Amino acid sequence: MSAPYDLNDDSVVVIIGSGAGGGTLGTQLALKGIDTVILEAGSRHETWDFINDEWDSFAQLAWKDKRRTSGDWRVSTDFPNLPAWIVKSVGGSTVHWAGASLRFQEHEFKTKTHYGEVKDANLLDWPIDLKEMEPWYAMAEDRMGVTRTNGIPGLPGNNNFKVMEAGAKKIGYKEVHTGRMAINSVPRDDRSSCLQIGFCFQGCKSGAKWSTLVAEIPKGEATGKLEVRPDSMVLRIEHDASGKVTGVVYADKDGKQHLQKARVVAVAGNSIESPRLLLNSHSSKFPDGLANSSGQVGRNYMRHTTGSVYGIFEKPVHMYRGTTMAGIIRDESRHDPARGFVGGYEFETLSLGLPFMAAFLDPGKWGGDFADAMDNYRNMAGMWIVGEDMPRADNRITLAEETDEHGMPIPDVHFDDHENDNAMRDHAYRQGSAIYEAVGAVRTIHTPPYPSTHNLGTNRMSEKAEDGVVNRYGQTHDIPNLFVSDGSQFTSGAAENPTLTIVALALRQADHIAGRMAKGEL
Numbered sequence: 190m191s192a193p194y195d196l197n198d199d200s201v202v203v204i205i206g207s208g209a210g211g212g213t214l215g216t217q218l219a220l221k222g223i224d225t226v227i228l229e230a231g232s233r234h235e236t237w238d239f240i241n242d243e244w245d246s247f248a249q250l251a252w253k254d255k256r257r258t259s260g261d262w263r264v265s266t267d268f269p270n271l272p273a274w275i276v277k278s279v280g281g282s283t284v285h286w287a288g289a290s291l292r293f294q295e296h297e298f299k300t301k302t303h304y305g306e307v308k309d310a311n312l313l314d315w316p317i318d319l320k321e322m323e324p325w326y327a328m329a330e331d332r333m334g335v336t337r338t339n340g341i342p343g344l345p346g347n348n349n350f351k352v353m354e355a356g357a358k359k360i361g362y363k364e365v366h367t368g369r370m371a372i373n374s375v376p377r378d379d380r381s382s383c384l385q386i387g388f389c390f391q392g393c394k395s396g397a398k399w400s401t402l403v404a405e406i407p408k409g410e411a412t413g414k415l416e417v418r419p420d421s422m423v424l425r426i427e428h429d430a431s432g433k434v435t436g437v438v439y440a441d442k443d444g445k446q447h448l449q450k451a452r453v454v455a456v457a458g459n460s461i462e463s464p465r466l467l468l469n470s471h472s473s474k475f476p477d478g479l480a481n482s483s484g485q486v487g488r489n490y491m492r493h494t495t496g497s498v499y500g501i502f503e504k505p506v507h508m509y510r511g512t513t514m515a516g517i518i519r520d521e522s523r524h525d526p527a528r529g530f531v532g533g534y535e536f537e538t539l540s541l542g543l544p545f546m547a548a549f550l551d552p553g554k555w556g557g558d559f560a561d562a563m564d565n566y567r568n569m570a571g572m573w574i575v576g577e578d579m580p581r582a583d584n585r586i587t588l589a590e591e592t593d594e595h596g597m598p599i600p601d602v603h604f605d606d607h608e609n610d611n612a613m614r615d616h617a618y619r620q621g622s623a624i625y626e627a628v629g630a631v632r633t634i635h636t637p638p639y640p641s642t643h644n645l646g647t648n649r650m651s652e653k654a655e656d657g658v659v660n661r662y663g664q665t666h667d668i669p670n671l672f673v674s675d676g677s678q679f680t681s682g683a684a685e686n687p688t689l690t691i692v693a694l695a696l697r698q699a700d701h702i703a704g705r706m707a708k709g710e711l
Contacts, residue, residue: 193416193418194224194226194416194449196447196448196449196450197450198224198450199435199436199450199451199452200224200452201224201225201226201449201450201451201452202215202218202223202224202225202226202451202452202453202454202455202702203225203226203227203228203436203437203449203451203453203454203455204225204226204227204228204454204455204457204674205227205228205423205437205454205455205456205457205458205463205466206227206228206229206230206281206456206457206458206459206462206463206674206675207227207229207279207280207281207401207402207406207417207457208276208280208281208282208283208401208457208459208675208691209281209282209283209286209401209675209676209688209691209692209695210457210674210675210676210691210692210694210695211227211229211281211401211455211457211458211674211675211695212227212279212280212281212283212400212401212402212405212406213401213405213691213692213695213696213699214455214457214674214695214698214699214702215227215405215406215409215415215417216401216405216406216408216409216415217409217695217696217699217700218409218414218415218699218702218703219408219409219410219412219414219415220408220409220412220414221699221703222412222414223414223702223703223706224414225409225414225415225416226415226416226417226418226449226451227406227415227416227417227418228418228421228423228437228439228449229278229279229281229417229418229419229420229421230252230277230420230421230422230423230458230462231250231252231276231277231278231279231281231419231420232278232279232419232420232442233278233279233417233419234249234250234278234279234284234392234402235402236392236393236394236395236396236402236403237394238392239284239388239391239392239393239394240391240392241386241388241391241394242391243390243391243541243542246388246390246391246392249278249392250276250277250278250284250285250391250392251274251275251276251277251285252273252275252276252277252459253271253277254277254593254599255270255591255593255599256270256271256272256273256461256599256600256601256602257269257270257589257591257599257600257601257602258270258272258601258602258603258604259601259602259603259604260584260602260603260604260605261605261606262604262605262606262638263637263638264604264638264639264640264641265604267637268640271640272461272602272604272640272641273459273460273461273492273602273640273641273642273644274639274640274641274642275459275461275642275644278402279402279406279417279419280400280401280402280403280406281401281457281459282459282642283399283400283401283402283688284392284400284402285390285391285392285642286400286642286686286688287370287389287390287513287514287537287686288370288371288372288389288398288399288512288514288515289368289369289370289514289517289537289685289686289688290329290330290333290335290369290370290371290686290688290689291368291369291517291535291685291686291689292319292322292326292685292689292690293319293322293683293685293690294319294522294523294683294684294685295318295319296524297532297577297681297683297684297685298314298315298317298318298319298322298680298681299314299315299318300312300313300314300531300532300577300680300681301313301314302314303524303531304524304526304531304532307531307579307609309579309581309607309608310579310580310581310607310609311488311489311579311580311581311582312579312580312681313580313649313651313656313657313680313681314652314680315650315680315681316650316651316652316660316661316680317650317661322690322693322694322697325693325694325696325697326689326690326693328693328696329689329692329693329696330369330689332404332692332696333371333399333404333689333692334371334372334373334377334378334399335369335370335371335689336367336368336369336370336371336372336374337366337368337369338369341374341375341377342374342375343366343367343368343370343374343515344367344368344370344372344374344383344512344515345367345374345385345511345515346367346511346515346516347385347508347510347511347512347515347516347538348506348507348508348510348511348570349506349508349509349511349516349538349540349570349571350367350511350515350516350538352500352502352506352508352570352625352628353365353516353518353536353538353570353572353624354516355627355628356500356623356624356625356626356627356628357518357520357536357624359624359627359628360620360623360624360627362518362520362624363520364517364518364519364520365517365518365519365520366516366517367512367515367516367517368514368515368516368517368537370512370514370515371398371399371688371689372389372393372397372398372399372512372515373397373398378404380396380397380403380404381395381396381397382397383395383397383398383512384397385510385511385512387509387510387511387512387513387540389512389513389514390513420441420442421439421440421441422439422440422595423437423438423439423458423466424438424439424440424446424466424469424595424596424597425437425438425466425469425470425597426438426454426456426466426467426470426479426671427448427470428470428472428474428475428479428668430474432474432475432667432668433668433669433670434451434453434454434479434668434670434671435450435451436448436449436450436451436454437449437451437454440595444594444595446595452670452706452711453670453671453672453702453706453711454670454671454672455663455671455672455673455674455698455702456648456671456672456673456674456675456677457673457674457675457695458675459644459675459676459677460490460491460586460644460645460646460647460648460675460676460677461586461600461602461644461647462600463647463648463673463675463677464486464487464586464600464647464648464677465487465586465588465597465598465600467479467480467481467486467487467648467658468481468486468487468586468587468588469588469597469598475667479665479667479668479671480648480658480659480665480666480667480668480671480673481658481667482654482655482666482667483651483654483655483656483657483658483666485648485649485651485656485657485658486647486648486658487585487586487587487647488582488583488584488585488646488647488649489580489581489582489584489585489646489647489649490580490584490585490586490602490603490604490644490645490646490647491578491579491580491584491643491644491645491646491679491681491682492578492604492638492641492643492644492645492682493575493576493577493578493641493643493645493682494534494574494575494576494577494578494606494610494613494614494617494638495573495574495575495576495614495638495639495641495643496573496574496614496617496618496635496636496637496638497539497571497572497573497574497635497636497639498536498571498572498574498617498618498621498622498624498625498633498634498635498636499562499569499570499571499572499633499634499636500569500570500571500622500624500625500626500630500632500633500634501562501565501568501569501630501631501632501633501634502568502569502570502625502628502629502630502631503568503629503631504568505567505568506567506568506569506570507567508538508540508569508570508571509540509542513538513539513540514537514538514539514573515538516537516538516572517535517536517537517538518535518536518537518572518624519535521533521534521535521536521616521617521620522534522535522684522685528616529612529616530609530612530613530616531577531609532576532577532579532609532613532683532684533576533577533613533684534574534575534576534577534613534616534617534684535574535575535576535684535685536572536573536574536575536617536620536621536624537572537573537575537686538571538572538573539571539572539573540571541571543563543566562634568631570625570630572621572624574614574617574618574621575643575684575685575686576610576613576614576617576684577613577681577682577683577684578606578607578609578610578682579607579609579610580646580649580680580681580682581605581607583603583605584603584604584605584646585603585647586600586601586602586603586647587600587601587603588600588601589601614638618635621633621635622635643676643682643686643687644676644677645676645677645679645682645687646676646677646679646680646682647677648673648677648678649677649678649679649680650663650678650679650680651666651680654666654667657680658673658678659672659673659678662697662698662701663678663694663698664701669710669711670711672698672702674694674695674698675691676691678694
C-alpha cells in the first residue's frame with residue numbers, strides 16, 4: 190500500500206468512486222506512473238468478508254443512503270428509497286454485478302441516425318463509434334478475462350440455463366449460450382475458476398469474478414502510486430477564479446470534513462451520485478452546478494428496460510445453483526422496428542434467493558397465487574429482460590430540499606417509462622413465456638422491474654457542448670481538468686450490460702489523461 194498523499198498535494202489526480210470506471214481509471218493511471226487518490230464513500234470489504242446470505246450481504250454492501258423517487262415507474266411505488274441497487278464499498282457495483290460483458294453494437298452508438306425522430310425521446314448519437322472502441326473493448330476483455338474471448342472457454346450451464354436454452358431453441362432462437370462473462374471459467378490472473386457457488390450478487394468469495402476490488406486496485410496500489418481512501422464521502426468539488434477545479438471536500442467516517450487538493454478530478458460515483466455531486470458544487474461562477482452550461486447535468490437518466498419472466502415446472506429446476514447470469518439469448522438485441530419498437534433487448538438467466546424472491550416477485554402481492562409461486566420455488570426457472578430504454582430529458586436526477594447527515598441535499602430520481610420501453614417489455618414478456626411454455630411450464634409469471642443496477646446517462650457524452658456534459662473522452666465541455674468516468678457519460682443505453690463499455694472507456698480515458706498531462710495540457 191502506498192503512503193497516503195498529503196491533503197495539500199495539488200499534483201494528484203483525484204477520482205471519486207472505485208467501481209468499474211473509477212477503480213479501472215485509478216489503477217491504469219497508477220500503472221502509468223501518475224499519482225492518484227481514489228475517494229470511496231463506502232468501507233473496504235475484502236473477499237473473505239463477503240456474506241453468502243442475501244439480506245445480510247445487502248446490509249453490508251448496498252448504498253442505503255436516503256433517496257427520493259418520483260415518476261410513473263413501479264419502483265417509485267414499491268421502493269421509493271431504493272431507485273437503484275448499487276454498492277457502497279471499495280470496488281463499487283463491480284462487487285455486486287453478475288459479470289455479463291458484451292460489446293455494444295454499431296447501431297447503438299448512433300441511435301439518432303438509426304432510429305430517427307422518436308416522439309418524447311431525447312436521442313443523440315455518441316461522438317464515438319464501434320470501430321474506435323474495438324481496440325479498447327479488446328483490451329478490456331483481456332483485462333477482465335471475458336469468456337469466449339482470448340481463447341477463454343465459456344462457463345458451464347446450470348439447470349436454469351438448460352431450461353432456457355431448450356425453450357429458446359424450440360421457438361427458433363439461435364444465439365443462445367452461457368454468455369461472455371468476466372468470471373474465470375479456468376484459473377487466470379492469479380485468481381481461481383468459478384466454483385458455481387451461486388452467490389454472484391453477494392460479493393464473489395472465490396475471487397473468480399472480476400471486480401476492481403480484487404483484479405485492479407491491488408495492482409494499482411502495488412505501484413506505490415495509488416491510494417484508495419475508503420469511508421470518504423465527497424460533498425463538493427472546489428474551483429478557482431478561472432473555473433479550473435482545484436480539489437474536493439469530503440467527509441470521513443466520523444463526519445469530519447477535509448479538502449483534498451487536485452490537479453485533475455474525475456467523477457465516477459454512478460449515474461445518481463455523479464450528477465448530485467456536480468449539481469451540489471454550484472457557486473457564483475457556476476450557479477447551476479459544475480459542467481452544466483448545457484442544463485444537461487442530471488438529465489437523460491436511463492436504467493434499461495427490465496422485468497423478469499419466471500416459469501414454474503412440474504419437476505425441480507434448482508435455478509439458484511451455479512453462476513447466476515451465465516446464460517443469454519441475443520436474437521432480440523437487433524434493431525427491428527417491425528416488432529413495434531426501436532432498439533432491442535436480451536434475456537439473461539436470473540435467480541433470486543427465496544427471501545429476495547418473496548420481496549421482489551410482485552411487491553405487495555399476497556394470496557393463493559403468490560403462495561403457490563413461493564411453494565414451487567424449487568421448480569422455478571427465471572430470466573431477466575435487459576433492453577434499451579429511451580433517454581428522456583425529464584427523466585432526471587435533481588436535488589431535493591431534504592439533506593443527509595452531512596447537510597448535502599439528497600437526490601430525487603424521476604423516471605417515467607417511454608411508450609417504446611413499455612412496448613419492448615410487453616414483447617419480451619410474451620417471448621419469455623413462449624420459451625418456458627415450449628418446454629412444458631405449468632405457468633409463467635411476469636414481474637415488474639426491480640431497483641436497477643444499470644444506471645446510465647445523466648452526464649452524457651456529446652459532440653456539441655450544448656447537447657451534453659462531456660466530450661468524447663469524458664472530459665467536461667466546460668472545465669478542462671474535470672472528467673466523468675462512469676456510466677453517467679453514456680449517450681444511449683444499448684441492450685447490453687454496461688460494465689464492459691465503462692471499463693473500455695476508462696482505459697481509453699486513462700490514456701488520454703496521461704497524454705494530456707505529459708504535454709502539460711492538464
